Amino acid sequence: MLMVVLGAGASHDSTPRFITDMEVTGLGGTKGGFRPPLADQLFATRFRKIWDKFPDIEPLIPRLHSSIEATLQRFQEEAEFDPERHKQLMAIRHYVPRIIGICEDTWCTEHRITNHAGLLDIIRSWCVRKGERVCFVTFNYDGFIEKAFWNSPLGIGMRQLDDYIENDRYKVIKLHGSVNWFHEVEAPAIRFRDVPHDDEGIILELIDRAEEVRVRKEIRVAEWTTVGRVADSGPVVIPAIAIPVQEKRGPAFDECPPEHVEALRACIPFVNKVMLIGWQGKEKAFLKMLENLPSDALGMVVGAHSADAEKIRDGLVAEIPGSYKASQANGFSKFIEEGFAEEFLSMY
Secondary structure: OEEEEEOHHHHHOOOOOOOHHHHHHOHHHOOOOOOOOOHHHOOOHHHHHHHOOOHHHHHHHHHOOOOHHHHHHHHHHHOOOOHHHHHHHHHHHHHHHHHHHHHHHHHHHHHOOOHHHHHHHHHHHHHHHHOOOEEEEEOOOOOHHHHHHHHOOOOOOOOOHHHHOOOOOEEEEEOOEEEEEEEEEEEOOOOOOOOOOOHHHHHHHHHHOHHHOEEOOOOEEOOOOOEOEOOOOOOEEEEEEOOOOOOOOOOOOOOOOHHHHHHHHHHHHHOOEEEEEOOOOOOHHHHHHHOOOOOOOEEEEEOOOHHHHHHHHHHHHOOOOOEEEEOOOOOHHHHHHOOHHHHHHOOO
């Protein structure tokens, strides 16, 4: 069985061809455009038009350009005694899926073909030939992998949570949640306004009353453009995403349905090949799960370049069972374009 782990680097390098004009004149008219951001780029100046919708986060932005996970973790800890932090973190919960969704939609429209689609086709063919199975594990909020499945010959649509794990051969696990996953809000009771589609007002009220917010654990799937509520007559919702922090406190993967986590646990003992693409290997709870990999598992680490892959590989060697090699490919695109993915699958 194959496991493919996708980190932020896989989305950042999600297309084999960049469109220069869009890179320069995208969102906000600044360099970088609509290219999916890495974690430390979530609050880059190219997203300043979205900042305006969430004024609560503006005082935090000067500290959110590097070491973002450590900084957000500190803010979460400060929320225990600082009520203003609750508002700011609630604003971030709404801000992050907004920029990811905008980037994803525009990136896919302009580029059409993604490396996710190319990788899935390589794996699909391999699965057919070998009678194999694959489990995709992603820490990204975007829907690149869902789009790849839907547009592939497999035609697998993920319109409800069961669709991610019900196929015996192909499973997708999103451990940090997704831009199109939502929790229904139990409290506070938000008063619906007389103005139709006043969903931005609902969000502002949720942010203002962040300390009171309690949600249902269940997750519902809807369009990422859902803001405030799925429909005028529907319940108030908030995005089901895990804010990126250095070391999560409390239950691990609480924005991933328990059934998905258990499906992942069930797969791990049968995995004999692992592709790690654009993932830095820092999620401790996931590394703990990977301790159950077979000792003869064979892995390939794909980084931004070969030195990056070697650094990640060296950090993994002492953490999880198996034998891991650093890919010589410079990024996800080259891993697909230059045949490294197929070469790895053909080994052993």
